[in-house]
Amino acid sequence: MEALVKNSVLIKDPNKKLPGFELPRSIWTATNRIRTDQDGCHYLLHKWWMTESPFCDCGELQTIRHIVESCIRMKYPGGMLGKHQLGSDATERLTNLDFRL
Numbered sequence: 608m609e610a611l612v613k614n615s616v617l618i619k620d621p622n623k624k625l626p627g628f629e630l631p632r633s634i635w636t637a638t639n640r641i642r643t644d645q646d647g648c649h650y651l652l653h654k655w656w657m658t659e660s661p662f663c664d665c666g667e668l669q670t671i672r673h674i675v676e677s678c679i680r681m682k683y684p685g686g687m688l689g690k691h692q693l694g695s696d697a698t699e700r701l702t703n704l705d706f707r708l
Contacts, residue, residue, distance in 0.1 A: 614642055614687060627693040637701045638693060644671050 618625070627638050640646035649669035653661035663669035665679050676686045681700075683689055689697060 614644065617642060617687070627698070630693070630698065634698060634701050641671055641675060641687075646671050648674060 625638075625642075627635055630638075637646075645651070648671050649658055649663060650661045651670075652658040661668055663673060663678055663680075667673055667678065669678075672687070674681050675683050683697060683700060685697065
């Protein structure tokens with residue numbers, strides 16, 4: 608049986624360091640949580656009975672994909688690929704989030 612690996616298209620060569628490896632640990636951790644779709648978003652926290660609601664402040668279901676690609680408050684113009692490549696804007700946005708990934 609073959610497992611589905613989320614965002615596997617982001618990594619071309621697993622032997623090379625990913626963009627952002629030299630960044631502070633908090634940014635590196637947040638980036639990897641985005642890459643693997645395992646973060647502290649409301650959807651997962653609600654699933655684990657750690658928050659009341661799975662919804663974002665904008666009213667949509669708050670998943671990592673929603674945060675990065677479609678949230679009217681927080682989306683990143685470059686989408687998931689832009690976050691993966693970690694330009695200076697992506698790093699700044701991760702630093703200034705109003706919640707912790």
